[in-house]
Amino acid sequence: MFAVKSLCAVAVLASSVAAQAKFQYGTPNPNMAGVVGRNSNGPTNPKTPQENTPINQTSMARLVSVNSVDDWCIYGPPENGQTIANVEGEVVAYCTKPRNNARVIPDGTVTAAHFVKTPLYVQLMALGDFTKIGFAPGDQGGELDPHGATNMGNPVGGNVTSNVSGKDVFYEEWMNFVSVDQACIRICIAGTDVAPTPLECQHTLDEMGCNWVMPGNYADNSFDTCDGDAAYPPGLFPQPDGSTSTFQQYFSSVYTAPGGDVQTFINASPDQQTPSAAYSLPSTSQCTTASSIANGIKSLVSGSSSSAMML
Template identity: 45%
Template sequence: TYTPDDAPDKSEQGQAGTNKCGTGNDQNSMCQNVYVNSLDDFCLFAPPNPGASSTIGDTERIEVAWCVQGGHGTRVIPDGTITGAHFVQTPDYVQVTGVGDFTKINIPQGDEGGELDPHGADGNGNPIGGLVFSNAFGSVTQMHEWTNFMAYNEFCIRACKGPNAAALCQHIYDVMGCDWNMPGDYSAGSFDSCHGDSGEPMGVYGTSTFHQGQPSTPDAHPAPPKSQCQQANTIAN
């Protein structure tokens, strides 16, 4: 387990970027530390370089951190990129869902995207060596289970803790997208921060577990109830 202060230069072999990121911000940063702290302080993984070849599927091993706020040693998401964002804190995870124009952070127009997680095919993560931290449960701590779907027009990220972390941040449904994996608010033009219930693990229905490729796909779980919502006009760095 790392903190941002003691993270090594690289936490996995074959890592394209770094976990020793400092406290500035730089639009050419190769930092691969993501934070999920609050509505106005979260990050997303996205490609390091622009271009038609920078689809999420083709760059998932080398994505870098893009953050709403400076100060994490990462790239900063340009103001106006995110046009709707909805933060939820539950007992077991923190989650942000929303929409925007993510061509501004190098995702090609029309790319339906894919899923990033700390496992990947070889256990080194997509991106390799990507770390996620959060202060939502107290002091800044590494979140060992997380999942982040990115597309050219939509995003969702969830970081989980506790005994149900692996199930609530399940990573095997990589073609199912945000709406199915993280049911929630994806509306544009609004920004809010809420408390919520943890909801059901994605893909688990009573005693049965759905697997991609089965002939029929079950409906997503309903979005869990939310409360204590606070509205914001926008988020910006």
């Protein structure tokens, strides 16, 4: 399970998990509202995605790109040993290549990576030892998204891009789950009336973890790129009678606004059953494998005294 700042218990408004099923999501539209990003780009970020930027393991840049099995970024702690749930608004970008003025993920950190492109989103699933980029040992992690408690994003000023359309595009809806040994990120690149981007990149299921929210291949010691079917939006469970049951994660939390106003948030019910997995595992095809991913950077330590270096 992934830790969050609020006091949480998990509940559900859904039934048991079904077998493999293909999601009939309609015709993808990369130009519909909610696809292209409108959030402001943080002041520590480059204005556009850039490759071959200086390696700076103290960078505060928060621009993440997900382009391929060996060219992607995730969010991680700005200082060594921090627990993600405590710094969701301050996390920074870590990338597999020197790009975006971000920190770099050293060789030997990632033990598996699986990249999938679907008509509605791109998704990257990775395993590794993320203590090598500052994660606290044993950290069960957290969920980052463009919203957050103040709707300014977790992290504030964070943005994501992908070039799978043939050009770099800032996207509006995305979600990134990270922990000490697992990471996954989904960027919604198109939407439909049946599956708009806020639904396919649902951001309110932060306790459920990668395998539940972003079903896919999480095998260790392997690297591949695949085309795939889009998954059912997280938390949707079609029923035998044709209806759809919707999962809601139960939580009760208190948020104190900067002005001192106290707000209590409660949803769902604490006495309902949680399904063990997503509704179905989407199929993949046209997979190609690689032996590993590497950048030639072996021993940089996040938070070190040296501020920058070049390849």
